[in-house]
Amino acid sequence: MDILSQELENYLAQHSTAETDLLKKLEKETFQKTTQPQMLSGGYQGRLLSLISKLIRPNRILEIGTFTGYATLCLAEGLTPKGKIITIDRNEELMYLPKKYFAESEYAQQIEFRIGNALDVLDELNEKFDLVFIDADKSNYINYYEKVLGKMNPGGVILADNVLWYGKVLQETKANDKDTKILKEFNELTSKDPRVESIILPVRDGISLIRKI
Numbered sequence: 191m192d193i194l195s196q197e198l199e200n201y202l203a204q205h206s207t208a209e210t211d212l213l214k215k216l217e218k219e220t221f222q223k224t225t226q227p228q229m230l231s232g233g234y235q236g237r238l239l240s241l242i243s244k245l246i247r248p249n250r251i252l253e254i255g256t257f258t259g260y261a262t263l264c265l266a267e268g269l270t271p272k273g274k275i276i277t278i279d280r281n282e283e284l285m286y287l288p289k290k291y292f293a294e295s296e297y298a299q300q301i302e303f304r305i306g307n308a309l310d311v312l313d314e315l316n317e318k319f320d321l322v323f324i325d326a327d328k329s330n331y332i333n334y335y336e337k338v339l340g341k342m343n344p345g346g347v348i349l350a351d352n353v354l355w356y357g358k359v360l361q362e363t364k365a366n367d368k369d370t371k372i373l374k375e376f377n378e379l380t381s382k383d384p385r386v387e388s389i390i391l392p393v394r395d396g397i398s399l400i401r402k403i
C-alpha cells in the first residue's frame with residue numbers, strides 16, 4: 191500500500207533539503223551491489239532522521255540494522271562532537287560496504303560497527319542512549335523495544351521503522367503472518383505503554399516516534 195502518490199512523494203523530496211554527495215554515492219552503490227536495495231532509508235526518510243538527530247543532539251545513538259549504513263550516516267549528523275553511534279548488523283557478507291562509507295565520512299571516529307545478532311549484542315552494551323533507531327527483523331521488534339527501553343536516558347527517543355508494514359497492519363488478525371502480528375502488537379503496546387509517549391508518522395512505511403518519559 192502506498193500512503194502517498196508518487197507525485198506527492200517526489201514533491202516532498204524535491205522541497206526538502208538534499209542529501210549529501212556521499213549519501214548519494216552510497217545509495218547508488220547499494221542499488222548496484224545488493225539484492226534488496228529498498229531496505230535503505232533513502233533521501234527523504236534520511237533527511238528526517240538527520241533532522242530529528244540534530245534536534246536531540248544525542249551523545250549516544252544506537253541503530254539496530256545497519257544494512258549499507260545509509261541511516262547510520264544520517265543519524266550521525268546530529269551527534270555532539272564527542273558523541274558516538276553504535277550500529278549493529280549480522281550480515282557479514284555486506285559489511286565491506288558500510289565500512290567503506292563510514293571511513294570516507296567525517297564521522298569515521300564516531301561510528302562503532304558491531305557485527306552479530308542484535309539481541310546478543312544488546313546484552314553486551316553497558317551504555318545509556320539518547321536516540322535509538324530500530325530497523326532490523328520485525329519479529330523481534332517487541333524484544334528490541336523492551337531491551338532498549340531499559341537502556342534509554344529519560345527523554346530519550348526511539349524511532350522504529352516499517353510499523354505500517356506496507357499497510358498489512360490494517361488486515362484482519364486471522365490473515366496475519368508472524369511479522370504483521372508482531373508489528374500490530376508493537377503498535378498496540380507503544381500507544382498504550384505508560385513508560386512512553388508515542389506517535390506514528392505516516393512517512394514511507396511508517397515510523398514510530400517514541401519518547402521515554
Ligand SMILES: C[S@@+](CC[C@H](N)C(=O)[O-])C[C@H]1O[C@@H](n2cnc3c(N)ncnc32)[C@H](O)[C@@H]1O
Nearest residue numbers: 229230231255257260261279280307308326327
Ligand atoms: C531494513 S535493513 C536496515 C536499513 C538501514 N537501517 C537503513 O535505513 O539504511 C535491516 C537490516 O537488519 C539486519 N538484521 C536483520 N535481523 C537482524 C538481527 N537479528 N541481528 C542483527 N541484524 C539483523 C539485516 O541484515 C539488514 O541489513
